[in-house]
Structures are given as structure tokens and as C-alpha cells.
Amino acid sequence: xxxxxxxxxxxxxxxxxxxxxxxxxxxxxxxxxxxxxxxxxxxxxxxxxxxxxxxxxxxxxxxxxxxxxxxxxxxxxxxxxxxxxxxxxxxxxxxxxxxxxxxxxxxxxxxxxxxxxxxxxxxxxxxxxxxxxxxxxxxxxxxxxxxxxxxxxxxxxxxxxxxxxxxxxxxxxxxxxxxxxxxxxxxxxxxxxxxxxxxxxxxxxxxxxxxxxxxxxxxxxxxxxxxxxxxxxxxxxxxxxxxxxxxxxxxxxxxxxxxxxxxxxxxxxxxxxxxxxxxxxxxxxxxxxxxxxxxxxxxxxxxxxxxxxxxxxxxxxxxxxxxxxxxxxxxxxxxxxxxxxxxxxxxxxxxxxxxxxxxxxxxxxxxxxxxxxxxxxxxxxxxxxxxxxxxx
Ligand SMILES: Cc1cc2nc3c(=O)[nH]c(=O)nc-3n(C[C@H](O)[C@H](O)[C@H](O)COP(=O)(O)OP(=O)(O)OC[C@H]3O[C@@H](n4cnc5c(N)ncnc54)[C@H](O)[C@@H]3O)c2cc1C
Numbered sequence: 001x002x003x004x005x006x007x008x009x010x011x012x013x014x015x016x017x018x019x020x021x022x023x024x025x026x027x028x029x030x031x032x033x034x035x036x037x038x039x040x041x042x043x044x045x046x047x048x049x050x051x052x053x054x055x056x057x058x059x060x061x062x063x064x065x066x067x068x069x070x071x072x073x074x075x076x077x078x079x080x081x082x083x084x085x086x087x088x089x090x091x092x093x094x095x096x097x098x099x100x101x102x103x104x105x106x107x108x109x110x111x112x113x114x115x116x117x118x119x120x121x122x123x124x125x126x127x128x129x130x131x132x133x134x135x136x137x138x139x140x141x142x143x144x145x146x147x148x149x150x151x152x153x154x155x156x157x158x159x160x161x162x163x164x165x166x167x168x169x170x171x172x173x174x175x176x177x178x179x180x181x182x183x184x185x186x187x188x189x190x191x192x193x194x195x196x197x198x199x200x201x202x203x204x205x206x207x208x209x210x211x212x213x214x215x216x217x218x219x220x221x222x223x224x225x226x227x228x229x230x231x232x233x234x235x236x237x238x239x240x241x242x243x244x245x246x247x248x249x250x251x252x253x254x255x256x257x258x259x260x261x262x263x264x265x266x267x268x269x270x271x272x273x274x275x276x277x278x279x280x281x282x283x284x285x286x287x288x289x290x291x292x293x294x295x296x297x298x299x300x301x302x303x304x305x306x307x308x309x310x311x312x313x314x315x316x317x318x319x320x321x322x323x324x325x326x327x328x329x330x331x332x333x334x335x336x337x338x339x340x341x342x343x344x345x346x347x348x349x350x351x352x353x354x355x356x357x358x359x360x361x362x363x364x365x366x367x368x369x370x371x372x373x374x375x376x377x378x379x380x381x382x383x384x385x386x387x388x389x390x391x392x
Pocket of ligand 1: 129130131132133134135137138139140162163164165166215367368370371372373374375376377380
């Protein structure tokens with residue numbers, strides 16, 4: 001057992017770091033006001049330019065086979081790349097396409113779908129959002145009621161989706177809709193691809209508690225898509241979604257964000273030595289956070305090594321996911337506490353320390369324990385699939 005990356009992998013990490021330092025405009029993260037629509041658009045433009053350059057290097061989906069635009073690289077390399085992008089908080093929006101839509105199309109899509117949809121994901125030119133949740137279907141996703149009804153050569157979609165991350169910034173949607181309302185609820189769902197500019201789609205912004213427009217409410221009013229946009233078998237969508245959710249929970253990045261917050265806090269502590277003299281106990285909080293970041297990292301690498309060995313991580317992904325999401329919140333809370341009352345200040349406040357990054361990090365981390373399945377749902381998976389305990 002060797003927990004180290006190879007010298008080549010470490011060299012690749014440095015190459016990615018240098019690339020990001022070079023390509024991200026100076027001051028972009030402190031100067032753009034993400035609480036305005038102009039700021040959201042400016043970040044999206046930076047992200048689109050960056051994605052295209054990453055795509056030119058075939059980094060975006062590097063673990064994919066070359067025929068779909070990847071490099072056939074190892075999962076270790078893919079994880080290194082994702083970690084560095086997450087650490088820099090680069091404003092890219094390609095991850096849903098790369099991490100679960102593309103892999104699902106590879107498994108269930110037709111040859112035509114693979115040829116049409118996979119290369120533009122890998123080249124960093126087309127982005128995807130995920131259309132699962134509805135006002136009446138979140139944790140209990142199988143209750144979804146958006147309908148897709150066959151009509152000649154088309155499906156007609158009607159319904160409402162919610163919390164659609166990046167719905168306003170993406171080209172395609174990965175949709176779960178009900179195709180047989182009379183079947184038991186898990187047996188009447190299908191998955192589709194939907195162009196986001198199709199007539200009949202209305203996208204309304206949902207602004208999160210940090211003032212950022214990241215997700216949306218979406219309405220489908222007689223949206224017509226060709227039949228060839230059905231992915232996989234009709235009414236087998238639930239089983240395909242289960243696999244897509246395994247892919248989703250296996251995605252790395254959460255621990256890199258915690259590491260970034262901790263590094264910011266440590267920078268502040270080094271520059272303000274008197275803090276530790278006044279409150280020596282802070283040392284223990286920081287030491288604890290370092291231990292936890294290390295643990296989170298190893299849990300993520302376990303998922304990576306299973307993927308590398310050709311296994312499908314399942315409850316192992318939930319362990320890694322729930323730990324990383326809660327870790328982000330703990331580390332951000334530690335940072336806020338360490339800065340005292342200054343920690344709660346918005347970046348625009350003249351009194352803010354660390355450019356208000358702790359306030360941003362904490363508010364931004366709250367959704368982590370809800371997205372991709374709440375912490376309770378992840379623990380249910382660990383209890384049932386990991387420990388073999390009964391469902392209720
Ligand atoms: C930042 C963020 C991004 C998101 N992005 C997307 C996206 O791009 N696309 C998309 O489709 N959705 C997205 N979502 C929605 C997300 O998937 C749902 O919010 C989530 O699945 C929970 O569903 P819900 O909000 O309906 O809560 P509910 O399911 O109503 O849950 C409410 C509470 O009950 C608990 N609960 C429910 N069932 C159980 C159970 N069986 N056992 C124990 N506790 C239970 C939950 O843990 C939670 O605390 C996003 C959410 C967030 C916060």
C-alpha cells in the first residue's frame with residue numbers, strides 16, 4: 001500500500017496550478033461582485049474561457065477514452081485536476097457534464113448520442129445542468145411528477161423543477177421525467193436530454209442566502225423534444241438515475257475547498273501572531289481541523305482507488321461525501337470563530353478581514369449538506385448499504 005502520488009502525478013499537479021495562476025485574471029475573486037447579475041455573467045465568461053483552454057489540453061474529462069475527447073488518464077490524475085480547480089474556486093460549470101451526465105450517456109446512450117453529446121463536454125464548450133428536484137420531490141426523488149408524453153416523433157414535457165444549479169448558464173439539461181403515471185413510482189420514470197433554449201422553458205432565478213444567483217426554478221410548458229433525446233430504455237430511468245447518483249456522490253472537490261479555507265485561516269494566524277497569545281486554545285482547533293482535512297482527503301482517495309480498480313463505489317462515496325460536506329462547514333465555522341466578530345462581516349465591509357472570505361465560505365457551505373442528497377440521506381445509505389441495516 002503506497003499512499004503517495006507518483007512523481008509524474010505531482011508534476012502534473014504543479015502544471016495545473018501554474019496553468020490556473022496564469023489563466024485566472026488577477027484579482028478576479030475579490031473584485032467581481034457575485035451578488036449582481038453582471039457579476040454572475042462576468043464569472044460565467046471567465047469560466048467559459050477557462051473551460052475551453054482546459055478542453056484544448058484535454059483536461060476537462062481526462063479520464064474518458066480518447067474517442068470521446070478524453071486522454072484515457074488515470075482517476076488519480078482526474079482527481080488531482082479536480083482538487084486544484086476546486087482549491088482555486090475557479091468559476092467553471094462543466095462538472096455535471098463530466099461527472100455524471102457524460103458517464104451515464106456512455107453507459108446507457110445510443111452511439112449517436114455518444115457522438116453528439118460527449119465530445120463537446122470534453123472540449124469544455126457545452127455545459128449541463130441536472131433537472132431532478134421538484135417542489136414535491138427531493139429526497140424522495142421517485143415521487144417526481146414532471147411528465148413526458150410521447151406524441152408522434154416527439155416527447156412533450158410539462159412540469160416544474162427546482163434548485164437547478166447553473167440552469168441559466170448551461171446549454172443542456174439532464175432531465176428525469178415521468179413517462180408512465182400508472183406504473184409503481186420507481187417504474188415509470190425515464191431520462192432525457194433537453195436543450196435549455198427549447199421553446200416553453202422558463203428559467204427564474206433563485207438567490208441563495210449568500211446573495212448569489214446559482215440555482216433556479218424551471219417551468220416546462222409543452223416543451224417538445226425529439227424522441228431521440230430519450231436516454232436508455234423507456235421507464236427504466238430510475239435505475240439509470242441510481243447509477244448517475246453514485247457517479248455524482250463520487251465527485252471530488254469538497255475536501256479541497258476545506259483545505260483552501262484552512263490555508264486562508266492559517267495565513268491570517270501567521271500574520272496575526274498575537275491571536276494565539278491571547279487565545280492559546282485556538283491551536284487545538286486548528287490542529288483538529290488539519291487532522292480532519294487529512295481524514296477527508298483519505299476518504300476521497302479511497303473512492304478514487306476503487307474507481308481506478310474498476311469497482312463501483314457506493315456507500316463509500318456517501319461516507320466521503322457526508323464527511324467532506326460537514327467538514328467544509330466545520331472549518332468555515334472555525335475560521336469565523338477565529339476572526340471573532342470580524343468573521344461575520346461581508347466582503348464589502350471596510351472592517352472585513354481576509355476580504356470577508358470566511359463569511360462567504362460559511363454561507364456558501366450550508367447547501368453542501370443538502371445538495372447531492374442530504375446528510376440524513378447519505379447516512380441512510382451508509383446504514384443500509386454499508387452496514388446492512390433494515391431501511392426503517
Ligand atoms: C446547493 C444546492 C444545489 C442543488 N442543485 C440541484 C440541481 O442542480 N438539480 C437538482 O435537481 N436538485 C438540486 N438541489 C436540490 C437537492 O437535491 C434537494 O434539495 C435535496 O435532495 C433535498 O430535497 P428537498 O430540498 O426537497 O428536502 P426534503 O427531501 O423535503 O428533506 C427535508 C428534510 O427531511 C430530511 N429527510 C427527508 N427524507 C428523509 C429520510 N428518508 N430519512 C431521514 N431524513 C429525511 C432531509 O434530510 C431534510 O433534512 C440542490 C440543492 C442545493 C442545496
